[in-house]
Amino acid sequence: xTTIAVIDYDMGNLHSACKGLxxxxxxxxxxxxxxQLEHADGVVLPGxxxxxxxxxxxxxxxxxxxxxxxxxxGKPFLGICLGLQVLFEGSxxxxxxxxxxxxxxxxxxxxxxxxxxxxxxxNQLTLTQPDCPIFKGISPAAWVYFVHSFYxxxxxxxxxxxxxxxxxxxxTAAVAQDxxxxxxxxxxxxxxxxxxxxxxxxxxxxxxxxVAA
Amino acid sequence: MLAxxxxxxxxxxxxxxxxxxxxxxxxxxGDPVELAKAYNEAGADELVFLDITATHEDxxxxxxxxxxxxxxxxxxxxxxxxxxxxxxxxxxxxxxADKISINSAAVRDPDLIDxxxxxxxxxxxxxxxxxxxxxTSATTPDQHSQKNTEKSTGASDLTGELAGWDVFVRGxxxxxxxxxxxxxxxxxxxxxxxxxxxxxxxxxxxxxYDLTLTEAIASRVDVPVIASGGAGTCEHIYxxxxxxxxxxxxxxxxxxxxxxxxxxxxxxxxxxxxxVRQ
Numbered sequence: 207x208t209t210i211a212v213i214d215y216d217m218g219n220l221h222s223a224c225k226g227l228x229x230x231x232x233x234x235x236x237x238x239x240x241x242q243l244e245h246a247d248g249v250v251l252p253g254x255x256x257x258x259x260x261x262x263x264x265x266x267x268x269x270x271x272x273x274x275x276x277x278x279x280g281k282p283f284l285g286i287c288l289g290l291q292v293l294f295e296g297s298x299x300x301x302x303x304x305x306x307x308x309x310x311x312x313x314x315x316x317x318x319x320x321x322x323x324x325x326x327x328x329n330q331l332t333l334t335q336p337d338c339p340i341f342k343g344i345s346p347a348a349w350v351y352f353v354h355s356f357y358x359x360x361x362x363x364x365x366x367x368x369x370x371x372x373x374x375x376x377x378t379a380a381v382a383q384d385x386x387x388x389x390x391x392x393x394x395x396x397x398x399x400x401x402x403x404x405x406x407x408x409x410x411x412x413x414x415x416x417v418a419a
Numbered sequence: 420m421l422a423x424x425x426x427x428x429x430x431x432x433x434x435x436x437x438x439x440x441x442x443x444x445x446x447x448x449g450d451p452v453e454l455a456k457a458y459n460e461a462g463a464d465e466l467v468f469l470d471i472t473a474t475h476e477d478x479x480x481x482x483x484x485x486x487x488x489x490x491x492x493x494x495x496x497x498x499x500x501x502x503x504x505x506x507x508x509x510x511x512x513x514x515x516a517d518k519i520s521i522n523s524a525a526v527r528d529p530d531l532i533d534x535x536x537x538x539x540x541x542x543x544x545x546x547x548x549x550x551x552x553x554x555t556s557a558t559t560p561d562q563h564s565q566k567n568t569e570k571s572t573g574a575s576d577l578t579g580e581l582a583g584w585d586v587f588v589r590g591x592x593x594x595x596x597x598x599x600x601x602x603x604x605x606x607x608x609x610x611x612x613x614x615x616x617x618x619x620x621x622x623x624x625x626x627x628y629d630l631t632l633t634e635a636i637a638s639r640v641d642v643p644v645i646a647s648g649g650a651g652t653c654e655h656i657y658x659x660x661x662x663x664x665x666x667x668x669x670x671x672x673x674x675x676x677x678x679x680x681x682x683x684x685x686x687x688x689x690x691x692x693x694x695v696r697q
Contacts, residue, residue, distance in 0.1 A: 219515060225489065254540070328422040328424065328696045395517065400493055401493055
């Protein structure tokens, strides 16, 4: 049995993410207990909302150091949406320091005539690490669902696993490195492509493979 | 670039889908969860549940419907119908809704839009506007309201001299006297993340959208506009997404009665150079 801990820090609804992982064959455990996170086979950091409250909620639950430790321990780790953004060092959206697991910061989309911000809706990925196990069976131009006004700008662009273009701006849609994977889009709202990605994550957890290529 | 979206809308009353639906191969065509699954498989981009439950006692049923849908359907879900408090919005989002649509309550208490948007984020607050054409001939609001409550029967006339559009509430029974374009701008200023614009003149006619209405609003706001009311053919939908400047088309009976399928619509749009998710 593959148990995936979904970190509960009061930042958005976890119901869909859990159901998506269960659909992919995992047992999910919604928790903020460090012990349970450490015992789980894989960890998911979801999140909807703003950067500073997210960091504040993680801090008030004493999760900042444990998440850093777990992410560096080699355990498969998946960040979703705001759960991707807090993995970086900081954000234009706020003043809090991020988890700093990836180097780089979170930037706001620049205004352009006719460009809607937030970037909300279905857009196509460009896979920059197409060999990532998590993209197995995913079309190179898969449609996935986004809702965000800010995006990650990694210092080392080679950690990008997929990009997306909104207006004239091509930004990070997913990053992957060793055991760490994070996506700006919502796999749990991206229909069959999203479920395939969650299912691939569960498979890598089950088989103890790295998440990245 | 974002895809243009096709949104089936299901009317849900006390937990059951109303307005006959002709999906084949469904165990229970009145079950919102079954229909949501079918539309997801058919390629719908998002789903809208409009809760038309009349009685207070039956209202809580919608939370369970949303919860069960979110367990099995992995596309965005918007819920509207009679929502007037932050508490209800919170419960619906917790149950698994991604967006909440408010209509009459936004007119009654415009500050609700600000509060909801601040608390939950603009991306999950849709404001629905029911608009009816206001002819140039000056009529008093009372006469106008009375005239416009007569049920539309045949094809609507969208060609007459036009002074603007009035905002109606309470399911189209009450003219608020608000100008639809001005109201649209105001709700966006207050924090609406998306607008659902229904033409009451075109609704039910299958003679085409009120393109002037969607275009007038879409060109004044920087949030997506969902066009609703009047679709009868793929070409109508194409027009709403081009001339009408809408980002999405909301469809009900056209899909429910099987006149068109989501894939037929998307094939048509794709072949006419509209980006759609296929």
